[in-house]
Amino acid sequence: MRITFALIVAGCALTLGGCEKKAETGQATGAANGAASGLGDAMNSAKDMASDTFTKLRDQAVATLEPQFKSVKTQVASLKDKVAALPEAIKPTVSSGMTKVEKQLDAAGTQLSNLKSAGADTWQSISTELGSTLDKLGTAIKDLTAKFPS
Numbered sequence: 001m002r003i004t005f006a007l008i009v010a011g012c013a014l015t016l017g018g019c020e021k022k023a024e025t026g027q028a029t030g031a032a033n034g035a036a037s038g039l040g041d042a043m044n045s046a047k048d049m050a051s052d053t054f055t056k057l058r059d060q061a062v063a064t065l066e067p068q069f070k071s072v073k074t075q076v077a078s079l080k081d082k083v084a085a086l087p088e089a090i091k092p093t094v095s096s097g098m099t100k101v102e103k104q105l106d107a108a109g110t111q112l113s114n115l116k117s118a119g120a121d122t123w124q125s126i127s128t129e130l131g132s133t134l135d136k137l138g139t140a141i142k143d144l145t146a147k148f149p150s
Contacts (some may be wrong), residue, residue: 054120061127062116068134069112075141076105082148090149097144104137 083091083098111130118126 051120054123058115058118058123058127061123062112065115065127065130065134066112069108069130072108072134072137072141073105076101076137079141079144086148094144094147097140097147101137101140101144104133104140108133108137 079101080098083094086094108130111126111133115123115126115130
């Protein structure tokens with residue numbers, strides 16, 4: 001009976017010892033899960049801040065380039081009216097230039113639309129392209145206007 005009692009006491013001691021280790025492991029796991037959750041929250045917060053910054057920069061680019069596009073669009077419309085009013089003998093000399101200007105205007109419009117919906121990885125290149133297209137368009141308008149009779 002003493003041996004049976006000793007085995008029961010030893011078994012209980014081992015069981016209780018195992019429970020303590022299990023509880024300690026559970027606490028460690030809970031702490032690790034809490035730390036991982038905190039890290040995840042910090043990463044999400046950083047992503048949100050980066051997204052906000054990107055959105056502001058892209059919107060600033062749109063706010064800068066959109067008025068330039070509208071101005072060029074108005075100039076092209078005026079130029080079209082002038083071409084329409086030219087005598088038939090002169091129209092062929094400017095019609096190819098007008099076609100070129102209209103194609104560039106369409107390309108700039110597409111680029112502006114793409115810029116408005118661009119992601120973080122593409123907005124800068126689209127913005128640069130659009131600025132270049134608007135510059136070329138301004139030069140093409142001046143060159144075409146120079147062909148008009150005074």
